Structures are given as structure tokens and as C-alpha cells.
Amino acid sequence: MATKKLSASRTESPSLWDDMAVASRAFRLGVEGQGSDALIRCIDQMGLLLEALPKDEIQAVNRLLLTLFDAQQSKDFILVADLLEHDLGDILRKMPSLK
């Protein structure tokens, strides 16, 4: 079931990439509200993806998300954008389940 969900997500996952791009773009431009809204959508979609991942990959993503949330709390939005666009994007792109 999880695999089936993930496959479905892979078809829909462009929306995750879209939201990550929207969020990072908004944060770099200083549109905090748009960035935050898109980030929430990203987190919701990642929750579904994480269910089907191996434990070590989940831990890597969780560590990154903690750093990201800390940055968001501190209003260090350029760092949030970098983490979303590069660090998290790199991890997700490497995951076999998303290829």
C-alpha cells in the first residue's frame, strides 16, 4: 500500500518540487507569507513520502527539517531557501524510491 501510495506520489510529486521551488523563491524575494504557505504544503507532501522510506533516509530528512524549522523560527529565510532548494532537494532527488 505504501509503495502504491509512493508511486502515486511520484506521479504527483512534481507538485512537491513545485512547492519547494515556490517556497524557496518566495523566501529569497522576501514574500514570507507565500513562502510559509508553500513550505506547509511541502511538509504535508513529504509526510506521505517519508512513510515509504528506509529508516536512515527518514533520519536524514528529519535532521534537515529540524535545521530548516530552526532557521524559519529565526527568520533566517535565505538559509531556509538554501536548505529547501539544495540540501533537501538533493536528498529527495537521490532517493531510489523517487527515481
Next chain:
Amino acid sequence: MDVIPTKAGSNCLELNLAAIMKRWPDLGRQLSVCAPVQVELVGEPGSGTLRVEGIHLASTRDRQAEARLQASLVPPNSSFAYVYGPGLGDLPRALLQRKNLQELRVVIMNPRVTCSTFEFFDQRDWLNDPRVRLLTATEFSEIRFPFAAVPPCLQLAADEAAELRDLVVLELASPYIRKKQGAENELLKERLAANRDLFAADPDAGELFGFFPGGEFVVAAAGPTLAESYPWLHRPQPQRILIAVDAALRPLLQAGIRPDFVVCIDYHYGVFDRFFAGLDPEMLRQTTLVYFPVVSPEALKSWPGPRRAALAALPIYSCLRRTCSKGELFCSGSVIHPATDLAVKLGASRVFLAGADFCFPEGLSHVAGSRAVPFDVTSKRDWVFSGEGEKVATTPSLRGYLRDLECYLARHPEVSFYTCSRRGARIRGVQWQQKN
């Protein structure tokens, strides 16, 4: 133009300042006595960025791509632009690559931060460009267009740049806000459809415009300082008209104060439960509800007193403005806007703003008794000056509402505006008047 990095400890600061002194001696003198802020160099010396007060000034991954994105806010054929920053200089560089750009005015939002960037990065390339004019934020009382901005420089703006900062931040946020509250918002469309008949049948708020010429009004918002006004609001004053925003209604009634008007524009779920449920209907039989057609149908139908329908010059109402015209009230996101405009349109010559705090005095979100959804009061990153000159925490949205209100007040020099508390945000155009 390439980034010209250097190592900390070199004479980079002196080189940058010398370039500025040559072209703008007064500014150079000002910057030369600035005490730089504490910064951390993040990343590699050749491509790094700076972190100031915990905020990265630029990307650690691709500063040029980020600068190009920020520069995209300026139309490509523009011969003239403003930069609110300047960050590490990447944004001015990105714009100066445009051959048709004839003048670039770079506004320093925080001289101390800029001096710190000069210590680490040689920025003479763009400082020496003859198209550049370098300015400080204190030279501006309003935002200029077209512009691009370095958002971290807005967050780190100097105190004297606070108002300009807020205007730039508001302008950056406005397109998304308009989109969010536009015709694509399903809840708004649903509300308009549900309220269509009632809205059309209800009396027009516009029929009351001018009804109280030269009147004295109080506009009660739901900020914490509203409670300071309870004693004098209790004193009978037949000539004074009290307009309350929806979130202030419950606290006012609990204090034994009945408003003459209540303004409600909120389309979110839960408005009825939070603001109106459980109130004594007998207290409100003489109180007129002035509302926009996106308010919860439950709230409208349960109102025990008279209702008056109004509109705003917003895209979501464009169709309704043609088909079902009603009096229009100014609105830019906060109910305080139409409440204040209602006072003005009813004929006010004096308006007292009570509880219009736009910030969190004493770390409080709303006046006691209000069931408005509380703001997150924990972040200290966003602030405004209070009437007492202190920095008080706020949110970007509240700051935006404040600046929009100030723009509105400036358009009404015929009305005198007052506040009775200095603990809320200082509002340009509003005088403090003590009420005993």
C-alpha cells in the same frame, strides 16, 4: 561583473570607503564613523556570505542566481531602478549588467551592516559605476519604484529606516496577498454565493454616509490597550459615536460598553463562534452591524440589531460592485481600515483610535476577553516603535496594516485622528491625547 571577495583583516573597508568618499563625501564621512556590527563569514572565502544577527545576507550556494531572481522584480526595459539593500553587492551588480539601465539608486537600509560587508567584500566594481547613486534610507519617506530588494537587509534595517522598511516589505507581499484574497479563493466565492440574496436585500451602509457631520467618533480595535479606554468610554457622551471591530465587541460588552456600530469583514470559519456566539442579543438591538458580503452567513442571520451592507474596492467584489452597488469602505486587509473609514464617511471631524495597537504591548496579542485568534507574540525579529519610542514586537502583517492605515490617514487631512495610548504602535498622522 564578478564578486570580488577578499579576506577579513585586509584594507578592504578602507578601499570601499575611499571609493564612496570620492563620489559621495558626506555619505563617506557618515559611514567612516559607523561601528560595524558583528558578523560571521559563512562558507568559503571566495564565495561565502555573511551572517548578521543570525540572518544570512545571501545564499551560500549561488549568490548570483539569487541576485538575478531579486533583480527580476525590476522590469527588463526599465532605465531606472531602486535597490533597497545593498546586501553584498550582488543585486546592484545584477541590475548593472542591463545595458539599458541608465541610473541605479542604491538605498542603504542599515549603514552599520553595509560597513560590515565592506570589511569582507570588495564592492568597488559597482560603487564606481557611474550609473550608481548611493543613498541612505533617511532620505526617503516613501517607497520608490521600480525597485528590487535584498530581504535580509530589510530585516536588519536601522531604526531610522523602519518605516521605509515596512513599506518595502508590504509592497513585496502585496501581490500574493491580493491573489490569496482574490476571485480564486473558494471560500470567498462560497460566501458570496451564500450571502447574495441577504446582501442585496439589506440596507446600504452608504445611505448613512454624511449622517453625522462634524461628529466625534471612537474606533475600538481589539488590541491590548483598548482596556485603557474603558473608563472614559463608560462616561456618558451622547455626541460620541462608538464603532467597534468585531473582535472588540465581546470585551466591550463585558466592560458594559455598547458600541453604536460593529464592523465585520472576516470570511474565515469560526467568526460567529469567536465574536458573536453567546452575546446578549438585548445589548445589541440598537447596534448596527456593517459588513462585507464574505462574512459568515450564520453571523449575519443571528445579528439581533440592524444590518448595513458595504463593499470595498477589492477584486473579489468587482462583479458585485457592478450588479449590487453598496457604499464602499476602504480596506487593505484589516477590519480597522473599514471601521476607520466608516467613521470618516459618516462625517467625523475627530476620530479616536482605541486599541489600534498593531503590535504586542506587554507581550499581549489582544485585549482581555477577545476571542480573536492570538498572534504569535514570541518572535522579536519584527518590531515597530511604540508611542513611547520603545521597540515592540509585532508581525509583518500587522505592520503592513499599520502602514496602509497611515497612507489612508494622510489622504484625510480634514479629520483629526487621536490615540489614547502610547503603548501601541506609533501611528503617523495620529496625535496622542490623554483621556482621564
